[in-house]
Amino acid sequence: MSAVCAAGAGTAAEAVRQAAVAPARGSVLEVATLATYRRDAIEAGLGERAGYIGRPRCDVTLSQVSYATIGVRGEPATASAMLLLPGGPDCSESHGLLGWAQGTRMQRDVTQAGDLLAAGDSPLMTFYAAQGVAVVATDYLGLGRSDYPFHPYLHAESEASAIVDALRAARSVAAEAGTALSGKVLLAGYSQGGHAAMAAQRTIERDHAAEFTLAGTAPMSGPYALERTFVDGWSGTGPAGPNSLATALFAYTVVAMQRVYGNIYASPAAVFRPPFDATVEGLMPGSRDIFDLLRQGALPPGAEMARLRQDGFTRAFDDPQFPFRQALARNDLLDWTPRAPMVLCGAGRDAVVPFANAVTARRIFTARGAAVELLDMDGRIPPDLDGVSVHTSAAVYLCFGATRDRLLALAR
Template identity: 85%
Template structure:
């Protein structure tokens, strides 16, 4: 790994000094040679999936992982592997295909009982509004992660992108729920993970899995669509597990426009609405001329700086940067609320353009969620199942409702209860598909 990074740094230094060196030679030939070399080096440095930086943060020994599981070991399963945690910065593309960088957490299994070739999981995280949030750094601080215990310690390599505009990405904004850039960030994280694993001599089986929760459910489904459409020869996709995602994105916003749905009030509604509007404005440029066109005072003055910004979504609400979730009328201008009735309204069209139900999956898909989810209605999962199986796809649905106590509210169903249950249920099915 060190040799790979030293080579890259040397290449970047060469780019910096190339013109000065060539100026000492004969003018025309030297200039042509410099341009050709610089072009080739730049193309290599910013080829999609190129590894720009690797930081190895920690190695977790199998015995320590097992000790940390305690009573959870019966549900998660005993670990077989040591796990190395790294943060990777890699080259990808922005929403218009322009060069960009993103970061990802990489978990690589190892150890004496874990020498077999490993499957590679592309993980897509849920909604994150904290601009500098890095899954690798957060895992290091916590000393634990479901991705570490459920997957990596059981022999699956994990590449978990932080997406564009979050973590160590240089992108100027996070294109929240923009399907194509979610997918490209995942695809390029998989490419970067393969390169790092190869340099570290960690064998991969060639089989790829995809999974994600909430926004990550949307992103992992988008990645499956993109891989099967554009990269089928590059990735052997063994199975996917989108969980609790807004796959029917436009309909999800229509049904939740009042911030209350069949499962009760959505305590995150104001933050999710604001994030989506700001992101779609930054992607498409036609949602509003000024934040005041959408957001009431005083929120119009600050909403853009928190989407993303210094706070996670819970602190945005807890600290009063936005009204409480169900109080959407305090946030949204009446005119914008009325305009949403028009299917041709720019925000409606942006949402519809990022729906994910107009294709047919080829790899087996396991969908997981909970019927009492008040944040992302389970209707998304049922619609995906109905439409995909109607076109001949192999899709299984797992509803965790009967395993969640009745007293758990609809927001907590989404943000905590269903997460853990879906992790376990889909992990076992994905590994059965891959092995």
């Protein structure tokens, strides 16, 4: 025990030493302006969507920003983010700033700025930036252009610090570009991003309330009750039915928690059956997205969890003191009371992240006096759509629209 404590103390001391010589958190390390999208071109690209999204008011400049942040032990790290700055003759007012948290991504080197540049379109541009709200979207630790050696998937504190430092970097770049910001900050995200956005609100209100004027948040379809989410979906089938992504999400979470806490397994073979034990760590993250991993057989389908997971690990999860259960519980997000208005959004038939997460969060938070609204998109989704597609396609777009006007009103 003393050796373990000494090692932990040494790690902490080294993190403090590194932090003393590192750039300040949120410092801008590099900015690349990638494109400017004119309002008329954005509107032309909307087509039939214009009636739902609304006519754009602003031109939008797309940049990729690298910035200084911290790792899971407080050590210096870097991350990248997409930055969208509104501008143009009809968009000269000061702008609110949205910190966006992306959903689960398993491709190591892909960036959100690169995605938008390749597609020429993004909901963040059409729903927010073209309507006059600046957007900064972190790629998180260990993804995009980050120098961090791993992605701490669903680790609440480092999700939050990546977002907080992205907001700081965005303010600096906007000032340098001559883009006036109002000082009002919004937070939003979907899926993993819902978890991250809620974690960021908790951190800002706990640690940085004097620095950020948080006007409102929209954490959408996130696993806020993380331990309960895994308990209910441990077999690969949850309250809303089978989750074809379950094996990949389980593997990503286990590998990440091992890298963060170091006590989940002694070797991958303690968790994963052959041949997956030999390759799984290199996939989390790697060169392929979640759908390709499953389609190409790098992981078994969600319905075949028993092919992936060792029986002993499956049985051990029944114990609430099991290290993996404890790691999940440490990253639950229901132990605080939001101060800024919060809008939760999801769908009752979501088979990836059960809607019970949002229902439970609202019940707990409102009982403590918080202002929390809950939106269920089920009634607007075709009844024959499977529960995974509800999460990955239908609900995300509907929640974007349902929460956008509420957030824009709070940012005014």
